[in-house]
Amino acid sequence: MSQGVTYADLRFVRTPPEKSQEKDPSEGELTYENIQGPPCQEKRTPTPTEATKESDHRTWYAILALLAACLFLLTAAIGLGVRYWQVSRQLQQATEDGSALERRMGSQEGSLAQTQAQLEEAQEELHSTNRTLWNCLAAGNRTQEQLREANQSLTLTQKEKEKLQQEKEELQRDKKELEEEKKQQQEDKARLQEEKETVQQQLEEMGGKLELLITCQQKDCCPRGWKFFGWKCLRISREMKSWWDSQNACKSESSQLLVLKPWSAKELWDATFIDKKTQYWIGLKKVRQPESWKWVDGTGYEGTEHIGTCRDTGYCIQMSRGALEECSCWNVKRFICEKEASPDQPL
Template identity: 30%
Template sequence: MAQSVVYADLKFAAASTLTAPTCPAAPDGDDSPYENVPLGPVPAVPSPGRWPRCWRVPVGLQAASLLLLLLLLVATVSLGACYWQVTRSLQDASRQHAAEQGRLAQEVSAQEQELEQTRLELAWATAELQRAWREGNSSQQQLAMLQEEMQKVQRELRASESTVSSLRACVNTDCCPSGWVLYRSKCLFISVEKKNWWQSCDDCREKSAQLLVQG
């Protein structure tokens, strides 16, 4: 059996407009063997031999990125320098603290020797006083002088004992508050924060201290 053939009248629009023109109406839609097929927009296809279009980064964005990287580098170097400076200051303070402890230990040893010498002098004065009493040859004036000398030696002994006790306390325990360092019999507070003159004075006043000025 023969198959029926249907013809389609296809009309293509110009490539520049990419729109289908309006087709005229058929004289008789039921009797015409032709059909008008409207065409939609034709998608743009890149021509052969051409590469897709590349996007370029704006020059301002590149400059801003380089500036940001430079600022980050400068900030990193500055933080490293500050860390090195603080570490060096702490190391110097630790060495000074160790030297101060050694000096205090020497002073304690010297004071102990002086205390022992004072005790010997007191023993000698007591022996002389007892001998003077036993012999009965000394006068009241000599006895008063010996008593006065003995009292003087006793006062020196008590002062030496007090000094030795305070020095021992400084060597065996920390004389300064937490966070302070001992330097030449003084407690120093080394601040790692950067402050101006007035802020430093106010900070020292709050800590009941005085601002140290290095010449």
């Protein structure tokens, strides 16, 4: 493969004096340009003028080279001076740093020696503390053993205390049971005494009633127009009145409206002298404060019979078909008066 070769000549030209009068001719501006040389194959002999010019050019080239070399040497000297100054400063700084480091190392060596002494003292104190700790541990073990023995004794004492407490509680329960039994016996005794008194009273009442019954069988114990029934004298009215007027009519005869004791309405209704087709006022009435049923003798109603209602409901009780009904107190009906039977009743 063929390659081409190109040759170029450099020529430095000084600026003419007339173009730069204010400057030193020796400091004229140098320029360079590419000069197309003559063909290699053309060789000619230079003229004297051209030889002189060529010599001048070479002189200037030498001067320029010398100036460039001086400038380079000056620059190198300045660089070396600056570098020497920098190295000197660094060396001085390193020397000062070394001195400070030596002083600091000396101080640290002193501190290290002091620290070493303190460390030795601390180790000695640590050994002493360890010995004291071992002694404390031994004492603690002995105390722990004593405490364990004390706990065992306390446990035994606690068990004995609990056992005694249980025995005490059992004794208290037995005492309480005995007291309850005693109290129950006293209550039973009091109840039996009350029952005895009640039975005695009932016996006396029954005896009186039996005597009255025997007497009334032999002699009329009720006034004329009154019927003897259940140890009472009853009068069945013919006239019809309100409940209030019926009560007043009974009072006018020293009696009161019927109180169904000790027999029920059904038992009275089955008597032969009762008209089964009518209704009768009896001495039972509702009061408001507190709301309850009261007999005219002031006692409360304790019967188990159901109390119904009639068409005109109210607060007064009538007896109808062997049952009790609440009706308006202002309705007019027949009524039943009662008084105690007595052999001394006027005929």
